[in-house]
Amino acid sequence: MATRPALHSAPSDEQAQQVAKMILKPNTAEAGLSQIEGAIDEDGRLPSIWDTFANTPGKISDGTDGRVACDSYHRTAEDIALLKSLGAKAYRFSIAWPRIIPLGGRDDPVNQVGVDHYVKFVDDLLEAGIVPVVTLYHWDLPDNLDKKYGGVLNKQEFVPDFLRYARVMFEALGSKVPYWITFNEPFCTSGLGYAVGKHAPGRSSDRTVNPVGDSSTEPWLAGHSLLCAHGATVKMFREEFKPKYGGEIGITLNGDYGYPWDANNPEDMAAVERKLEFAISWFADPIYHGQYPDSMRAQLGDRLPTFTDDEIANIKGSNDFYGMNHYCSHFIKSWAPKPAPITDIEGNLECLFFDKNGTPVGKETQSPWLRPNAPGFRKLLNWISDRYNHPKILVTEFGTSIKGENDLKYPEILDDEFRCDYFRTYIQAMAEAVAQDGVNVFGALCWSLMDNYEWSEGYETRFGVCYVDYEGGQKRFPKKSATDTKEIFEQYMGKV
Ligand code: GBH
Numbered sequence: 001m002a003t004r005p006a007l008h009s010a011p012s013d014e015q016a017q018q019v020a021k022m023i024l025k026p027n028t029a030e031a032g033l034s035q036i037e038g039a040i041d042e043d044g045r046l047p048s049i050w051d052t053f054a055n056t057p058g059k060i061s062d063g064t065d066g067r068v069a070c071d072s073y074h075r076t077a078e079d080i081a082l083l084k085s086l087g088a089k090a091y092r093f094s095i096a097w098p099r100i101i102p103l104g105g106r107d108d109p110v111n112q113v114g115v116d117h118y119v120k121f122v123d124d125l126l127e128a129g130i131v132p133v134v135t136l137y138h139w140d141l142p143d144n145l146d147k148k149y150g151g152v153l154n155k156q157e158f159v160p161d162f163l164r165y166a167r168v169m170f171e172a173l174g175s176k177v178p179y180w181i182t183f184n185e186p187f188c189t190s191g192l193g194y195a196v197g198k199h200a201p202g203r204s205s206d207r208t209v210n211p212v213g214d215s216s217t218e219p220w221l222a223g224h225s226l227l228c229a230h231g232a233t234v235k236m237f238r239e240e241f242k243p244k245y246g247g248e249i250g251i252t253l254n255g256d257y258g259y260p261w262d263a264n265n266p267e268d269m270a271a272v273e274r275k276l277e278f279a280i281s282w283f284a285d286p287i288y289h290g291q292y293p294d295s296m297r298a299q300l301g302d303r304l305p306t307f308t309d310d311e312i313a314n315i316k317g318s319n320d321f322y323g324m325n326h327y328c329s330h331f332i333k334s335w336a337p338k339p340a341p342i343t344d345i346e347g348n349l350e351c352l353f354f355d356k357n358g359t360p361v362g363k364e365t366q367s368p369w370l371r372p373n374a375p376g377f378r379k380l381l382n383w384i385s386d387r388y389n390h391p392k393i394l395v396t397e398f399g400t401s402i403k404g405e406n407d408l409k410y411p412e413i414l415d416d417e418f419r420c421d422y423f424r425t426y427i428q429a430m431a432e433a434v435a436q437d438g439v440n441v442f443g444a445l446c447w448s449l450m451d452n453y454e455w456s457e458g459y460e461t462r463f464g465v466c467y468v469d470y471e472g473g474q475k476r477f478p479k480k481s482a483t484d485t486k487e488i489f490e491q492y493m494g495k496v
Contacts, residue, residue, distance in 0.1 A: 035138070035452040037096060039073035040066060044111040046102035048140035049151065050455075053200035062458035069453045071474040076121050080128050082466065082476055083449065087486045090131040092396055092445050093121075094138035094184065097165050104142030105157075106164035115172050122176050133396070133445065134173065135181040135252065136166055136233075139189055139199065139455075146201050152189065153218060155225040162229040163236060170237060174245040181323050181396065182233050185254040186226040186283055191345045194218035198456050205343050215343035217303050224305040227286055231314030251287065252323030252396045255280040255384075257376030261333035262356040271334035274347035276383060288388040290316040299340050299348060321442070322384065325397035328362065328369070329376030331355045363418075366401035366461045374425035381433040381441065392440050398426055399447035401454075401461045410477065413467050419481040424488050431492045446485055450476050 040051055054065035072079055083091055097104060099114030125132045141151050149157045166182070183189070188199055195215035197204030203213025230251050237249050258275045260268035277285075277293040285293045290312055292304055307315065330351035340348035353361055353371055362371030377398070384393065400422040405413060423446060433439040451464035459470055465482040469475045 035066065035455075036070040036072040036093075036450070038066065038068040038071045042073065043099070043113045043117070044102055045096065045099045045114060047143040048096065048098045049143050049146050049200040050140050052143050052146075053202055056202070059202060060456055060458045062460050064453070064458040066453045068470075068474070070450055070468050070476075073117070075474070076124060078476070079449070080124050080130065082478075083125075083130055084128050086465075086478065086482050088130055088449075090133055090443065090445060091125055091449070092133035092135065092181075094135035094140075095169060096140050097137065098140060098142040100168055101165055102142065102144075104145040104161060104165070105148070106161050108144075110168055115168065118169075119172055119176075122173055126176060131179070132173075132177050133179040133181070133394075134169075134177045135184050135396075136169060137162070137182065138184040139193075141200075151201065152222045152225045153194070155221070155228055158225050159229045159232055163232055166233045167236065170241045174241045174247065178247050179321070179394065180237065180247060180249040181252045182230045182249065183226055184252045184396075185325060186223055186230075186251070187254055187279055189226060190219040190222035194222045195343060195345045215345070219345055220300060220304050223282060224307075227283060227315055228307075228311050230287075231311060231318050234318040235314045248320035250319040250321040250323045250394070251283065252325055253280055253283050254325040254327075254397075255380060256327060256351075257329040257373070257380040257383075258332040258351065259329060259355070259361070259376070261331040261352055265334070267334040267336055268332060271336065271347065271349040272332045275330075275332050275349055275351070276380075278345065278347035280384070281387070284322070284384070284388060286312065286315050287317075287319050288391070295347065299344075319391065322388065322391040322393045323396040324381075324384065324393050325447075326377055326380060326395065327398060327400070328371055329373035330371075331361055364403050365418075366403050366405060367457070370400060372400055372422050372425070374422075374429040377426050378429040378433045378437070381430065381439045382437050385433075385437070385439045390438070390440055392442050395430065395441060395444035397445065397447040399423075399463050401463055405462050406460050410467065410469065414477060414479045416465075416479040416481050419465070419479065420484040423481060423485050427485075427488050427492065444489075 039045070040047070050066065054060050095118055099117065100111060101108050102111050122132045145151050145158070145161060152158050192199035193201055194203045194213060195218065197206060197209035197213065202210050203218060204210045205213060205215035234249050241247070255276065256279070258272040260272050262268045274295045277295045281293040282296060285291060286307070296304055331354065333350050333352055335348045335350065360371065362373040364371060381393065385391070400419055402416060402418045405416070430441060430444060434441050446465060448463045450466040451462040451468040453459060454461040454463065465479055465485060467477045467479055469477070
């Protein structure tokens with residue numbers, strides 16, 4: 001039987017540094033559910049909100065869903081062998097809640113087949129010498145909970161239901177998993193799910209997007225529920241599981257960096273700060289400082305909920321490490337002094353690819369939101385480190401798509417120099433942040449091991465260091481970046 005690495009039982013800072021060196025090697029991140037697993041109606045799994053969303057006409061750009069995806073549910077041995085062959089030291093993946101408690105609720109039955117699937121997967125990873133990094137929630141709420149009570153909008157119901165699900169997973173995997181992440185990118189769940197409407201369940205005030213939803217209030221309620229669930233889960237983990245098993249827990253926040261659109265305009269400078277606060281501090285300030293940022297209170301007034309004493313006591317100090325997802329940068333143009341639109345979730349500003357002089361922030365990719373800018377990564381690492389008193393940071397995602405990659409055929413598609421360049425420059429920027437600026441990054445995971453279901457962009461956008469042949473039976477082929485990242489990481493090993 002596989003045992004978890006002893007190194008992780010109760011890491012001192014010095015041990016954490018060793019883990020850093022161990023993890024700062026080629027790594028890959030993945031998601032459970034519709035992004036890679038497929039098998040959406042097998043072994044007792046019931047639909048998630050993403051299954052329902054994908055089957056709503058017009059929501060996914062290529063009209064696809066996660067029914068098969070990379071077929072990873074049936075290919076765990078193959079995926080682990082692939083990771084091993086690429087020299088990966090850690091693997092981040094998420095658990096699909098609808099496999100564990102298909103109806104989702106705290107009184108609903110646990111699906112043992114689903115639990116066993118992940119236990120075996122983690123055992124096999126450990127056997128292969130790969131550290132599992134487990135995300136409990138990567139956007140795939142059991143659909144039943146959305147239908148029954150509105151999912152994350154209903155804090156009273158959502159928090160105890162999530163806690164029960166988390167408990168089942170800590171019981172099953174607590175002795176084996178050294179790093180837990182409660183929620184992946186709560187900004188996306190809240191903002192894209194309940195204001196923009198581009199993510200499940202797709203609610204929005206924009207009636208061309210959805211017949212129901214209120215973008216002025218719902219994202220803030222959703223975010224509040226997620227914070228409360230995170231806080232309560234960490235409390236339970238620390239009281240009941242950490243003393244027995246060790247292990248660390250945190251939340252993963254997405255955040256892209258911003259430069260002023262007009263560097264001589266104080267309004268744009270202030271907007272940069274607001275942009276980072278609305279994206280990152282919305283969640284990180286309550287966790288590290290015990291309250292929402294002033295800029296959000298000022299713009300949102302009572303639309304931003306308040307914490308009870310118990311809630312904030314759970315939330316404040318609840319990160320053992322900061323999980324950081326980071327992809328790109330933008331130029332930020334303020335809308336102030338005009339008041340923010342009531343549906344705004346970004347801080348009364350716009351994010352642009354070009355500055356006032358027409359200089360681009362980076363080269364175009366396939367993703368409409370992503371242009372690489374490696375110096376922005378170093379700057380954001382410093383911003384987070386300064387604002388939150390030098391937390392330990394695990395970079396849980398960074399990576400890029402490539403303009404037109406999907407139009408290439410095998411084997412040309414394996415020659416992804418653009419992605420190699422992205423990882424080379426971003427890893428260099430991260431190494432500088434660590435070595436020269438003293439930022440405490442202890443690990444980094446590339447997004448992603450293989451091309452996968454890219455949410456509302458379907459399969460047209462690829463992020464993998466391995467190519468997945470969707471038409472030819474989901475076979476995986478390492479791209480150039482798969483071997484390059486191994487070498488790039490190794491170059492920095494022991495030097496940071
Ligand atoms: C990550 O989010 C996700 O965690 C991961 O699952 C995904 O595969 C990866 O991105 C690559 O896309 O134009 O309004 O739709 C990264 C942060 C924030 C990027 C929201 C996309 C979409 C803005 N994401 N953004 S919108």
